Amino acid sequence: MHTRALVWFRADLRVDDHPALAEACRAADRGVVGVFVICPRQWRSHDWADIKVEFLLRNLACLSERLKRLRIPLLIRSVPTFERVPAVLRDVARQFNCDALYFNREYEVNERRRDEAVTSALTGAGLDVRAFDDRTIVAPGALHTRQGGDYTVFTPFKRAWTAHIEAHGLDAPRPAPRPRARLVCAPDSIPEQIAGFDLSRGRPDLWPAGERVAQRRLSDFLSGPVTTYRKLRDRPAAEGTSRLSPYLTLGVLSPRRCLAEARDANDGRLDTGRAGPVTWINELIWREFYQHVLVAFPRVSMGRAFQPPTERLPWRTADADFAAWCAGRTGVPIVDAGLRQLAATGWMHNRLRMIVATYLAKDLLIDWRRGEQHFMRHLVDGDLASNNGGWQWAASTGTDAVPYFRIFNPYTQARKFDPDGEFIREWVPELRDVATRALHDPAGLTEQRAALDYPAPLCDHTAARQRAIEVFKAVLRRAD
């Protein structure tokens, strides 16, 4: 057997616990070559944020360095869209005499189509093509209900997921491969600009790159903050969360490593034991759930609601309201704080994601897809499955979504989770000197607004809530 393997990197920018890379290194005795394909127009049409692309390039540079130390060159190719990817990979394989292609599967619709085209093109060119499951801990499609269907409710999914791991064991994270004897060729340099993306929007101070950094964040989190995670995770001012999502999204961190270490921090248990690790593991399972839902019901990511009757909701156009929401000028302090955090950092605390999403879909009655797109365009951790799942949850259109009548009162939420207004004051500085009581009261600012240059609320929450309930009730009644 004489093999030279081409490893195609995508959202798996690491060498640790990387199934395709590990298997390629095991099988190849004539060297390994890595390749990454930049697709600016495709990324643009998928609404990738500037800050996400900037973060990706820095991680790509780190990956290239680590691969070089393993004597594996990382090649960089650039094509506008996915259609050109098979031809580019075939050319690379030919140029470097590779006889096998290794990659980890991606599950989104366009990505799957691309991967199928690559597989058939390279198989046709005589290569041995090997694909691996990596994105989730339990592969999509591995879990079914007793009737053989797909899970659409989180709790039974979680039960099956946990049982699956307890039955099959959790694969130990694979160590990074050992350095090879020689470098097949020199690595390519990482581009400094990508057409259509403003890389000056990056925040390397908040999101340092590289898998060592990511693993350090994980172990720091699990050796301390995870203890108070259950209590503090809903407090946006507390920084009680792991902030690992950007690293998981680009595969800088392995989800199996996250679970393995969280389990170690909980005496080897998954769903009983310490509250902190168990709650955090639950969030990992939500991530798995939405990946599985996307594969089982691809229409959810094609602009369709999971619950068909909700397709008939009479969303308001309200362009001015939507623009105010995007800009963080809705006049509701906690909502504006969240949206401004997103714009400035590429990240939003999960409690705030739920609050601002509910406010858009229920109070403003604006189509959740517009909010979903705004999030994707600004999130450094933008992930199709999680983002879509979260939005359809908040809009009551999704799998296991919040019931339509369960509507957040943003002021009550603020009182509960930002009781001293600390988070609001950080992100809405014009309200810095306003009394906390006034921040948490829809009528609290009436006289000061003009002087503070802070807008009046776009709507009255009580009336908006009634309107949303009426509208949902109407379309769901018609469904019977």
Added chain:
DNA sequence: TGAAATGTTGGGGCG
């Protein structure tokens, strides 16, 4: 991973 409306209870002010 709600909040509001409605119902119930019990303490205390007050004539």
Added chain:
DNA sequence: ACGCCCCAACATTTC
């Protein structure tokens, strides 16, 4: 001492 009212405080129901 008693009835009445008010209204927290809590429970239940409804959306």
